[in-house]
Amino acid sequence: MFFKKIFKPKQPAEPAVENLSLEVLREKVDKLKQNEIESVRPKLNSLFDKMVEEKKIILDDLKTLSATEPTEEIHPNLYKMATEARKLFIDKMNRALSDFNPQRQISAENLSELDLDLAKFVNFTTQTITTQGRQVGVVFGAQIKSIQFHVQQLQSFIKDARNHIQTSLEKIGKFVTLLSRVQIQIELRQQIPELDKKIKALEEQKGALEKALAEDSAHMKKLAEGEEFKRVENIEREIQKIELEKSHVKNSISSTFSGLDRPLRKMEKLIVDGRVAVDRDLAKVLQPCLHDPVAVVMSDQKIADAKKLFKQVLKSINSGGISLNDRERTKREEILTEIIEGNELEEAKRSLEALREKLASLSSEKSKFTISKQMAELERKMERNRSALKDTQTKIEESIQKSMVLKQESEKGIAEIEKSAREVVGQQIRLTF
Numbered sequence: 001m002f003f004k005k006i007f008k009p010k011q012p013a014e015p016a017v018e019n020l021s022l023e024v025l026r027e028k029v030d031k032l033k034q035n036e037i038e039s040v041r042p043k044l045n046s047l048f049d050k051m052v053e054e055k056k057i058i059l060d061d062l063k064t065l066s067a068t069e070p071t072e073e074i075h076p077n078l079y080k081m082a083t084e085a086r087k088l089f090i091d092k093m094n095r096a097l098s099d100f101n102p103q104r105q106i107s108a109e110n111l112s113e114l115d116l117d118l119a120k121f122v123n124f125t126t127q128t129i130t131t132q133g134r135q136v137g138v139v140f141g142a143q144i145k146s147i148q149f150h151v152q153q154l155q156s157f158i159k160d161a162r163n164h165i166q167t168s169l170e171k172i173g174k175f176v177t178l179l180s181r182v183q184i185q186i187e188l189r190q191q192i193p194e195l196d197k198k199i200k201a202l203e204e205q206k207g208a209l210e211k212a213l214a215e216d217s218a219h220m221k222k223l224a225e226g227e228e229f230k231r232v233e234n235i236e237r238e239i240q241k242i243e244l245e246k247s248h249v250k251n252s253i254s255s256t257f258s259g260l261d262r263p264l265r266k267m268e269k270l271i272v273d274g275r276v277a278v279d280r281d282l283a284k285v286l287q288p289c290l291h292d293p294v295a296v297v298m299s300d301q302k303i304a305d306a307k308k309l310f311k312q313v314l315k316s317i318n319s320g321g322i323s324l325n326d327r328e329r330t331k332r333e334e335i336l337t338e339i340i341e342g343n344e345l346e347e348a349k350r351s352l353e354a355l356r357e358k359l360a361s362l363s364s365e366k367s368k369f370t371i372s373k374q375m376a377e378l379e380r381k382m383e384r385n386r387s388a389l390k391d392t393q394t395k396i397e398e399s400i401q402k403s404m405v406l407k408q409e410s411e412k413g414i415a416e417i418e419k420s421a422r423e424v425v426g427q428q429i430r431l432t433f
Helices: 002-006 022-067 076-100 109-139 141-224 228-259 260-272 280-291 293-297 298-321 326-341 343-368 371-426
Strands: 017-020 427-432
Touching: 002 371, 017 022, 022 076, 022 141, 022 293, 022 371, 076 109, 109 141, 141 228, 141 371, 228 293, 228 343, 228 371, 260 280, 260 298, 260 326, 280 293, 280 371, 293 298, 293 343, 298 326, 298 343, 326 343
Parallel strands: 017 427
Antiparallel strands: none
16 A cells, blocks of 8 residues: 555646636637648648649640641541540640639638639549540540649649648638637627616616606695695586586486477478478577577577477477377477476576586686696606606616526637637637636
8 A cells, every 4th residue: 555655646737727818819719720821821832833833734735735746647537536636625624724823822711712723623624634635545645644644743732732721721610610709709798798787777767767756756645635636626526516417407408309309300391391381580490409409498599489489389289280199299288388388498598507607617716726737747747757667677677688698698608618719729728807
């Protein structure tokens, strides 16, 4: 046991943890991305130089192929096929080579495009040699072999370049992904305090509204307990009582006249048919008697005309001009006689006029008080503040919910960044704020 303790192997040291802010981490990763470009650039440039040299050789070989004639006798049809294929082969290869310019400013943004261009060139030249090159090689074998050799050399350099590019793209892709996550977190970390500031302002606004409502409510209570408000309440109760009396009087008038509806309509028909002649004023009062009896009662002249008309109606009932059954005739005659001989309509007019005078007096007295206007304005103000308070509370709840979501996203994102940074940067990172 003693020796075991002495010779116990040392535990590996904990990896060093570097504390970094998001901004510093962004700079660090961006520098690594640039370093990757700088490290691959000389490798690619060296290969590009070799590609250019091979391109020159291939172009020279194509010129030689174009000027070459067969040294042996060739069947005419075979010669024709080979020369036509040669023309097409040279055109396609020249076009591909003229577009092939690998030497360019290398950056993280154009590496993918460069890789795609190189792949397209390899595919095109391979297909061209496979198809037209075989036909040309039947007659111009030596020239085609030379071109094939140098194209293969060129494609070998392209393969090496693409390997470097794809390796760098994989690394750069991880850097870009990490940078994107870092940028999202930077923006989130900016939004959260702004949102918290907004919540604080909304809470202050809510407090101010609640204070204003409390003050206005106390003011409203004070007004409601004052003598002026009590006096106005009494006046309003008196007004309601008088309005109710007016309604009773009007209903009584309408009820009286509605009992004469049938004989009056029959009288109207007799007048229209010309079987009964009445004065113009009596004919004019017939319609208000049928449709607006209160208007009749409110005019002394109309009351007088109505009574004259009722005498004509009574006369027509007695003469049989207006036909009613015995029971109805007796009842209508009683109503007509009471109206004609009595003062029911005049008393109703006096009652309505007296009630109107009381209403006018009470309304005039009420208008001298400003309490109702004050309380109405105060109630409108309180309603606006209640609505604003409700909207403010809704905004506070929405903002708090959004803040919670952002903070959860931030915590999750920070953990992902620290894990990703360990893999991409090759160092354990702890983000600080």
